[in-house]
Amino acid sequence: MTKRKLANILFFLILVLGALIMVFPFFWMISTSVKTPSEAAQVPPMLWPKHPHWVNFVNAFHAAPFGRYLVNSLIVTVCTTAAQMFTSILAAFAFSKLKFWGKNLIFMIFLTTMMVPIEMLIIPNYVTLSETHLMNTYLALILPWAASFFTVFTLRQAFNAVPPQVYYAAKIDGASDWKYLWTVLVPICRSSIVAMTILEVISSWNDFMWPMIVTNDPNMRTLPVAVASFTNDVGTNYPYMMAAATFVIIPMIILYVILEKYIIQGITKGGLVG
Amino acid sequence: MQVRFSHISLAFTPDKDTLHDLNFTINDGELVCLLGPSGGGKSTTLNLISGLLVPTKGKVLFDNQDVTKMGPSERKIGMVFQNYSLYPHLTVENNIAFPLKIAHWKKADRLARAAKLAKLVHVEDQLQKNVNELSGGQQQRVAIARALAKDPNILLLDEPLSNLDARLRMEMREEIRRIQQETKITTVFVTHDQSEAMHISDSVMVLHNAQIQQYSKPNELYDHPANQFVASFIGDNPLNTFDRSLLDDTELKEELGEVYDKATTVGVRAENIVLTKSEDTYQHGVRCKLLKSHRYGLISTRLYSFKGIELDATGLTEIHDINEEVEIYFQKRGFFLFDASGNNLFLE
Amino acid sequence: MINQKISWKQTLHALLYLAPMMILLSIFFLYPIISTFILSVFKKYNFYTNAGQGIGFDNFAYLWHDPMFHQAVKNTFIFVLGVVPASIIISLGIALLLNRFSKVRGFFQTLYFLPYVTSTVAIAMVWTWIYHSDYGVLNFILKLFHLPPVGWLTDPHYTMLTLIIFSIWKNLGLNIILFLVALNSVPKQYYLSASIDGATPWQQFTNITVPLISPTTFLLTINAMIASFKVFDQIYVFYHNTAGPNNSGMTIVYYLYQKFYVENNYTVASAAGTVLFVIILLATLLQNYVSKHYVHY
Numbered sequence: 001m002t003k004r005k006l007a008n009i010l011f012f013l014i015l016v017l018g019a020l021i022m023v024f025p026f027f028w029m030i031s032t033s034v035k036t037p038s039e040a041a042q043v044p045p046m047l048w049p050k051h052p053h054w055v056n057f058v059n060a061f062h063a064a065p066f067g068r069y070l071v072n073s074l075i076v077t078v079c080t081t082a083a084q085m086f087t088s089i090l091a092a093f094a095f096s097k098l099k100f101w102g103k104n105l106i107f108m109i110f111l112t113t114m115m116v117p118i119e120m121l122i123i124p125n126y127v128t129l130s131e132t133h134l135m136n137t138y139l140a141l142i143l144p145w146a147a148s149f150f151t152v153f154t155l156r157q158a159f160n161a162v163p164p165q166v167y168y169a170a171k172i173d174g175a176s177d178w179k180y181l182w183t184v185l186v187p188i189c190r191s192s193i194v195a196m197t198i199l200e201v202i203s204s205w206n207d208f209m210w211p212m213i214v215t216n217d218p219n220m221r222t223l224p225v226a227v228a229s230f231t232n233d234v235g236t237n238y239p240y241m242m243a244a245a246t247f248v249i250i251p252m253i254i255l256y257v258i259l260e261k262y263i264i265q266g267i268t269k270g271g272l273v274g
Numbered sequence: 275m276q277v278r279f280s281h282i283s284l285a286f287t288p289d290k291d292t293l294h295d296l297n298f299t300i301n302d303g304e305l306v307c308l309l310g311p312s313g314g315g316k317s318t319t320l321n322l323i324s325g326l327l328v329p330t331k332g333k334v335l336f337d338n339q340d341v342t343k344m345g346p347s348e349r350k351i352g353m354v355f356q357n358y359s360l361y362p363h364l365t366v367e368n369n370i371a372f373p374l375k376i377a378h379w380k381k382a383d384r385l386a387r388a389a390k391l392a393k394l395v396h397v398e399d400q401l402q403k404n405v406n407e408l409s410g411g412q413q414q415r416v417a418i419a420r421a422l423a424k425d426p427n428i429l430l431l432d433e434p435l436s437n438l439d440a441r442l443r444m445e446m447r448e449e450i451r452r453i454q455q456e457t458k459i460t461t462v463f464v465t466h467d468q469s470e471a472m473h474i475s476d477s478v479m480v481l482h483n484a485q486i487q488q489y490s491k492p493n494e495l496y497d498h499p500a501n502q503f504v505a506s507f508i509g510d511n512p513l514n515t516f517d518r519s520l521l522d523d524t525e526l527k528e529e530l531g532e533v534y535d536k537a538t539t540v541g542v543r544a545e546n547i548v549l550t551k552s553e554d555t556y557q558h559g560v561r562c563k564l565l566k567s568h569r570y571g572l573i574s575t576r577l578y579s580f581k582g583i584e585l586d587a588t589g590l591t592e593i594h595d596i597n598e599e600v601e602i603y604f605q606k607r608g609f610f611l612f613d614a615s616g617n618n619l620f621l622e
Numbered sequence: 623m624i625n626q627k628i629s630w631k632q633t634l635h636a637l638l639y640l641a642p643m644m645i646l647l648s649i650f651f652l653y654p655i656i657s658t659f660i661l662s663v664f665k666k667y668n669f670y671t672n673a674g675q676g677i678g679f680d681n682f683a684y685l686w687h688d689p690m691f692h693q694a695v696k697n698t699f700i701f702v703l704g705v706v707p708a709s710i711i712i713s714l715g716i717a718l719l720l721n722r723f724s725k726v727r728g729f730f731q732t733l734y735f736l737p738y739v740t741s742t743v744a745i746a747m748v749w750t751w752i753y754h755s756d757y758g759v760l761n762f763i764l765k766l767f768h769l770p771p772v773g774w775l776t777d778p779h780y781t782m783l784t785l786i787i788f789s790i791w792k793n794l795g796l797n798i799i800l801f802l803v804a805l806n807s808v809p810k811q812y813y814l815s816a817s818i819d820g821a822t823p824w825q826q827f828t829n830i831t832v833p834l835i836s837p838t839t840f841l842l843t844i845n846a847m848i849a850s851f852k853v854f855d856q857i858y859v860f861y862h863n864t865a866g867p868n869n870s871g872m873t874i875v876y877y878l879y880q881k882f883y884v885e886n887n888y889t890v891a892s893a894a895g896t897v898l899f900v901i902i903l904l905a906t907l908l909q910n911y912v913s914k915h916y917v918h919y
Binding site for chain 3: 008011012014015018019021022023024025026028029032040041042043044045086087088090091093094095098099100101102103106109110112113115116117118119120121122123124125126127128130143144146147149152168171177202205206208209213223224225227228231238241242244245246248249252253255256257260263264267268
Binding site for chain 2: 169
């Protein structure tokens with residue numbers, strides 16, 4: 001009994017220590033953000049400054065056009081996600097409920113796009129967008145991600161779980177395919193759709209390599225690109241750099257804390273697709 | 275509305291007909307049951323009426339209008355599925371009003387109609403609930419109300435009661451009968467439960483092996499089954515069947531006369547075996563030995579042995595000992611002779 | 623409707639629903655796949671005219687002889703070997719512990735998952751500060767244990783370790799969540815009957831838990847491998863747009879980026895992309911093969 005209790009205490013301490021390691025960088029980010037540069041460079045490091053300089057956030061925000069970057073990120077994230085969900089819902093519906101020639105063939109062809117590393121595609125996509133003069137535009141940031149077969153695949157599974165009789169009932173009630181999709185199927189599968197939407201919001205917001213490559217105009221940068229190049233603007237001012245990192249990270253953490261249930265659901269459904 | 279099938283065949287695979295050359299008429303305002311074992315083609319027949327299935331051959335006529343090529347939404351029908359198939363994201367009210375919303379009714383009008391239908395099916399106090407909060411019986415009531423929303427010409431019910439427990443099933447079948455009589459709507463009801471079909475319908479169509487075995491009034495099925503399949507499928511007790519030759523050396527053979535020679539199989543309902551002869555029975559009996567007897571309330575069910583075969587008998591009240599030999603008599607109304615292809619010879 | 627033969631009309635109707643996805647994926651996924659293969663076998667390529675000249679395997683020969691590419695492949699594999707097994711073992715351990723304390727599970731799960739939803743670039747920026755040789759917290763902790771300071775971001779010998787530690791930390795949450803799902807889908811009766819049979823907790827773990835969660839373990843391993851093969855963002859941030867001191871952090875994707883974006887050598891970059899594609903394809907095929915033959919579902 002006591003041995004078991006001891007083991008439990010030990011295990012719990014390991015969990016707490018692990019959690020501290022997971023959270024510490026976030027804490028350190030905020031803590032450093034509100035220090036002066038000299039406080040930040042102090043040895044031994046101070047856990048929390050006596051007089052937190054919250055104004056650092058304001059100053060860092062103005063040290064580069066973060067307002068503009070924030071708007072860019074919002075536009076790109078919202079448009080990418082909306083477009084991807086729209087195209088995926090339509091395609092998933094066709095694969096799940098409609099009959100047509102070449103269904104399996106089309107499905108298999110586009111299934112291969114799930115296996116290809118995105119990094120491999122940036123060169124031809126860069127060429128395509130240069131030739132269509134779309135570099136440094138929102139379209140360049142949005143279009144390549146406006147469709148995703150992974151999302152199609154996951155939504156199709158959710159749609160397949162709705163019994164066919166519901167489709168027949170709707171047909172007898174006079175609903176067209178379009179009406180059925182938007183007034184019956186989508187509301188029934190809303191939790192899967194919300195989960196996929198949030199996952200796409202997160203991945204779109206955090207995306208780095210592609211936005212960096214298609215935006216050499218500083219005005220078109222998204223937040224992660226802006227943060228990565230922020231060092232060039234402020235040198236070694238670590239409090240400002242940590243404040244800038246906070247701008248990118250905090251919105252997603254808020255989203256995560258509010259919608260954790262859906263994110264976990266999306267991860268477990270999507271993550272086990274294989 | 276009258277429904278007529280003219281030479282309807284349906285094949286899902288080229289080599290086998292699921293339905294073969296079906297011809298029947300369902301009269302306006304009738305409640306007809308499609309009855310049969312699973313795989314007999316009853317749900318398929320229903321789906322042909324609904325337009326969810328399209329026949330390989332033949333015509334479907336509604337009031338003499340050919341609707342074979344029409345889709346389900348054009349046929350003005352209402353349908354209730356076994357699993358209810360309600361829209362889980364909508365309230366009771368919005369489920370009932372959904373077909374009207376699709377038909378672009380004004381909101382006030384469709385809610386008024388939904389309320390009226392909810393009253394008809396007795397769910398008027400559940401209107402604002404989510405359908406998942408309802409019991410199975412209530413869900414089925416909502417499904418019926420939704421099917422009636424567009425004032426359809428025909429109401430189709432596909433095994434609507436089989437997901438309910440026994441008590442609820444009895445209650446709901448009376449409800450469906452009541453609703454049908456109040457609305458006077460032509461109704462087609464699919465079931466595999468013969469007692470359900472016998473209690474609820476104006477006519478019963480027995481479907482088996484891709485064909486109509488018999489289509490008549492419920493009592494007609496029991497009293498004058500067209501063939502051995504119907505005789506054994508209808509009725510609460512099993513039909514005893516044995517080879518005709520067992521009666522060859524009995525006097526009963528003489529009493530049956532000419533028709534006896536055409537028969538190959540004899541069928542006797544368990545409830546039509548008695549121990550005393552009367553006007554209702556054949557005058558000659560057969561000698562049997564009692565093997566087993568089990569009493570339940572007033573009624574005892576017994577097993578007699580007759581020339582090596584076993585006969586079930588129910589409804590006997592006279593008591594006698596196990597292994598005692600007695601003369602048993604067959605009541606005429608429950609005694610049938612079938613020819614080699616199963617047809618009831620007494621009907622000719 | 624159910625049994626109707628498929629008609630041209632229905633096919634056209636369905637294609638309308640599929641068209642947006644098909645057009646976008648064709649332009650931005652299917653065409654680039656083919657285009658990359660073609661680019662990788664051009665001897666010369668003019669970006670402005672999008673025209674290639676001469677067909678051959680010169681670009682692959684170039685990779686074969688380029689010490690930088692050797693370094694990239696070697697580092698990528700070191701990275702995968704450093705991240706994947708450790709990440710799987712740690713996350714399984716934490717998932718088991720979380721299952722033990724079901725009351726606080728939700729709270730801890732939230733904390734462990736935080737890094738996964740955050741931008742790699744932004745949080746890597748925070749880690750550059752933690753890794754800092756002079757003012758970093760990590761070296762301060764080493765000092766508390768009387769260990770010499772380490773040049774996490776400046777000493778080429780530590781580059782891979784630096785990247786590995788960060789990457790395990792960043793992606794641990796995903797594996798923990800998926801392991802939790804797997805652990806909770808093991809029927810409780812198995813443990814009950816095993817403990818009636820007198821099995822110790824360790825025996826229960828090795829005889830019930832491990833075999834029953836093996837599909838998840840395997841899937842997570844492959845997914846973690848594929849993700850690790852594509853490491854890029856953190857290198858870019860840690861080493862300020864270089865591949866680390868003496869290119870000690872050069873990986874395949876970084877190499878591709880370097881050739882393509884910095885040196886504008888599109889054909890060699892495409893060849894590197896093709897190599898990456900083949901590696902990931904092999905991993906996927908291995909996944910399919912093993913899950914068909916060895917994993918007990």
